[in-house]
Amino acid sequence: MSQIVVSLHDVAPATAELSRRWLDLLETLGVRASLLVIPGRWNGQDLSKSPAFVDWLHAAESRGHEIVQHGLLHTRDKNFATASRRSQVGQLLGRGCQEFWELPYEEAFKRLIQGKSIMARCGFQPTGFVAPAWMMSEGTLDALRDTGFRYTNNHTHLINTQTGAKSLVVVTSQRPRSLLSLPGVAVTNGIAKYVETRGKPLRIAIHPADLMSPRLREANLKLITQFLSRGYESVTYDEMCTNEFPSSVEPESSAPKKIQLT
Numbered sequence: 001m002s003q004i005v006v007s008l009h010d011v012a013p014a015t016a017e018l019s020r021r022w023l024d025l026l027e028t029l030g031v032r033a034s035l036l037v038i039p040g041r042w043n044g045q046d047l048s049k050s051p052a053f054v055d056w057l058h059a060a061e062s063r064g065h066e067i068v069q070h071g072l073l074h075t076r077d078k079n080f081a082t083a084s085r086r087s088q089v090g091q092l093l094g095r096g097c098q099e100f101w102e103l104p105y106e107e108a109f110k111r112l113i114q115g116k117s118i119m120a121r122c123g124f125q126p127t128g129f130v131a132p133a134w135m136m137s138e139g140t141l142d143a144l145r146d147t148g149f150r151y152t153n154n155h156t157h158l159i160n161t162q163t164g165a166k167s168l169v170v171v172t173s174q175r176p177r178s179l180l181s182l183p184g185v186a187v188t189n190g191i192a193k194y195v196e197t198r199g200k201p202l203r204i205a206i207h208p209a210d211l212m213s214p215r216l217r218e219a220n221l222k223l224i225t226q227f228l229s230r231g232y233e234s235v236t237y238d239e240m241c242t243n244e245f246p247s248s249v250e251p252e253s254s255a256p257k258k259i260q261l262t
């Protein structure tokens, strides 16, 4: 059966109300979502100091939604900025959210562990990590492998962090200003048709603020309904990775391989 992942980005105390309303809507469609949770301080609020929000996340998890680690602070740290073209491109695409784009291995490792321990203190053991704006340095990919994360993804691929295996999975996002994902409702629907007619897996990325625009809200809900009504199964990222990387179900016995970036 073809699978669809609906991910809700930037789930945090600062977006609690919008996140809750989105999840309510998604649940009326029968969606089990992957919730991308920011572990650190973001927009003036901390996950670890928001017990009611943490309780809400636990309740969501118990209903079958997935908790995914999403960055640490979700903000670019200018201490790691360079004058390189890569940094400039990162700023253009990430618009200040590209926290892991320029990080060397050691700093990425530190932030992943820090995020993980905050999540653990709140009672969560995420198997996946998604970098803000889907932008990661090579050092981040190595650090993800070494901190025990099972998977990550970017705007084109699911990535098995332990083996480096990649699987192309189209993602749609209705964000009008996004350069990283497919812009606009018309283009999104064109891609949706392509994916649907070939039975390929699909990801639909939703941001809390999409709820504020009736057009974006309806476009997202319509797209999800369209796929579910054609027999697509709503799964979490973790479940889609099990399906896309079947060999990774068995624990790795050998030492992790070095990831080859292409």
Ligand SMILES: [Zn+2]
Residues within 6 Å of the ligand: 009, 010, 070, 074, 097, 132, 133
């Ligand atoms: Zn984000």
